[in-house]
Amino acid sequence: MSEQVTSNGSETALTSETIETLHQRVSVRSYADKPVDDATIDAVLAAAFRAPTSSNIQSYSVVVVRDQATKDKLAVVTGGQKHVAKTPVFLAFCADLTRIELAKQRAGSDIDDNNLEMGLVSSIDASLVGMAAYLAAESIGLKGLMIGAVRNDILKTAEILELPKRVFCVFGMCLGWPDRVPPQKPRMDRLATVHHERWGAGPAGDQGGLLTQYDKDLAGHYESRGMATEPDSWSAEINKKFNNDLRKTLRADLKQLGFDFI
Ligand SMILES: Cc1cc2nc3c(=O)[nH]c(=O)nc-3n(C[C@H](O)[C@H](O)[C@H](O)COP(=O)(O)O)c2cc1C
Structure with a gap:
């Protein structure tokens, strides 16, 4: 090391x-x-x-x-x-x-x-x-x-x-x-994802501010690659992806495969 x-x-x-x-x-x-x-x-x-x-x-x-x-x-x-x-x-x-x-x-x-x-x-x-x-x-x-x-x-x-x-x-x-091999996507600041002793203590308490910063960082990454993005890149992607229609039949399909998930 x-x-x-x-x-x-x-x-x-x-x-x-x-x-x-x-x-x-x-x-x-x-x-x-x-x-x-x-x-x-x-x-x-x-x-x-x-x-x-x-x-x-x-x-x-x-x-x-x-x-x-x-x-x-x-x-x-x-x-x-x-x-x-x-x-x-x-x-x-x-x-x-x-x-x-x-x-x-x-x-x-x-x-x-x-x-x-x-x-x-x-x-x-x-x-x-x-x-x-x-x-x-x-x-x-x-x-x-x-x-x-x-x-x-x-x-x-x-x-x-x-x-x-x-x-x-x-x-x-x-x-x-x-x-x-493409350039790496930036990750959220560890200040947002690592909590010490209790959730939200210290800098991690500012989830909104850290997320706004990450939206900008990710938008910058996509722009530098000439890829389309929204200014609030991550939030916009998540908003689009996660909705009630996402894999709606999954629970019923898993039951057919022998997994109850209840
Ligand atoms: C469980 C899981 C499923 C994923 N499924 C897909 C997929 O179906 N298609 C795809 O292009 N990338 C998929 N990915 C890759 C993610 O999009 C990718 O890890 C994420 O955007 C971060 O980029 P990076 O891995 O280059 O850091 C998946 C990643 C995980 C962990």
């Missing part, structure tokens, strides 16, 4: 290879025409499965997709995201209750009345493995991004991946050797 100022300007007292890998991370949507072999994906996933798991339930599965026809179908579900079709490998991180169900059945019971807690812990488990895989991949020079748009039609995604009951895809991940 050494002392330094990181490349994206966030001053920190200490750094390490892992910290620096995280500081360099950015979502990449353009990949070189170079395969990512099975041994590489195996190394990434083997490391990722050391992620902590709630009560050791290991309630996740990963579907490794290389088949072009399958990636094309997933790209349609995600609203035509080209990087999903073009990625050398797509990893589908799934919440998976099948092994829990098996253990319960062997004990003469079932999980027919599974609830919000089981849905949450399995989704958290899948997310932790996903982030660990992403970090492992980044550490060896792979780049990519997470794909939540698989939940645009969670039933269709399940059908494409032939997921059984009690399994749903929480998010996917494109991974490849990078072609074009």
Whole structure:
């Protein structure tokens, strides 16, 4: 470990290879025409499965997709995201209750009345493995991004991946050797997101002021890239994205897949 100022300007007292890998991370949507072999994906996933798991339930599965026809179908579900079709490998991180169900059945019971807690812990488990895989991949020079748009039609995604009951895809991940790496998006000031001892103590109490500053910073980032934005960039995007029509059938669809979330 050494002392330094990181490349994206966030001053920190200490750094390490892992910290620096995280500081360099950015979502990449353009990949070189170079395969990512099975041994590489195996190394990434083997490391990722050391992620902590709630009560050791290991309630996740990963579907490794290389088949072009399958990636094309997933790209349609995600609203035509080209990087999903073009990625050398797509990893589908799934919440998976099948092994829990098996253990319960062997004990003469079932999980027919599974609830919000089981849905949450399995989704958290899948997310932790996903982030660990992403970090492992980044550490060896792979780049990519997470794909939540698989939940645009969670039933269709399940059908494409032939997921059984009690399994749903929480998010996917494109991974490849990078072609074009965009500049990093600024993050909110840590003063807004880190609270000491109690929420809102000190500078974090000025959430409105910090948010106004971030809106400007993000607008500046998009403008510097020649991209369209509103002056209140982040707030405008969030306002557009989050409304009552967002994935309205999700709860009913998840129930069909064997997750109650009630
Ligand atoms: C769970 C999750 C789902 C995401 N889904 C998508 C997606 O469907 N399509 C996409 O282009 N980016 C997706 N992203 C990437 C985010 O848009 C991106 O992380 C965010 O804009 C910040 O940019 P950065 O990762 O380059 O810092 C997703 C990220 C996460 C964590």
